[in-house]
Amino acid sequence: MFLINCPFCGEREEKEFSYGHEAHIARPENPENLSDAEWADYLFMRKNTKGVHLERWVHTAGCRRWFNMARNTHTNEVLAVYLMGEQPPKEIRDMIDGKKKS
Amino acid sequence: MVDTYRLRSPLAHLHLDARAHEEADISGTGVVMKEIPYRGLINIRGDAADSAFVDAVQKAVKLSPPVDANTVAGKANTTRIMWLGPDEWLVITSPQGADRAMKALWKNLKTDGLHAAVTDSTQARTCIEISGPRAREVLQKGCSLDLHPSVFGPGQSAQTIVSKVAVMMTQTAAARNGDPTYxxxxxRSFATYLWTWLEDASQEYGLKVG
Incomplete structure (x- = not known):
């Protein structure tokens, strides 16, 4: 159990929320032009990150709004919460980039 | 089509009326619980930054939708508006006031160019009122929010979980003796479970049905 800071309601227990899987996966604009492999990649293939992961959550038992969250999948530390349609804060992007380089 | 039908509260089968204490004296009682059925519950959605929307709601129910999260506008036992989300509110009325509020909201929000929704959800839920000096302790057994009056005072609200049941919750103005009332x-389908759970959780403090 950990606490999540809902951008609308404030800090609540994780059990009030539902997990919505990896964030920032854009639906292809022209699915009919994709190969089966490309479509399958969009539908099924997800990162299995150990460390900083960008994901979607919904405050099911509260305001029922979706938002994005950066969470360390190893420690369950919530690193940032940001709205739908937004990009992760710079420090989170730096954390992810830094990890890629190392 | 049936034009009228008999309203039946989801807790009617518990016959709470027969258990209700007439006397006002609750000394020695830790918790007082009662059902307040049939309150009007109208869900409205719109943009709080759009003055046309705010004006229309204000005109219909004489209250503006609160923009502060987890708050309720209006006094206890009168028409109120509870914040449910950044673009969603719940208008709570007396049982008699539901139809009138619904019509007034519908009439005022049905304006060209105004993007809003009004949904009557009156019969989706019932209201359980719990008060008394130990009411907070009872709720705290099944709710992870900090309900201390300094944090969750009169006029505060929350949508949260009480013993596995998703509820909308508010603290109304403190009771005569200063105890909080929730x-x-x-x-409605969770009402029996929640009532019996609360009743069980209240046993050790002494419970009266109000």
């Missing part, structure tokens, strides 16, 4: 709005 209103829980569970979905």
């Amino acid at each position: 209103e829980l709005y569970p979905l």
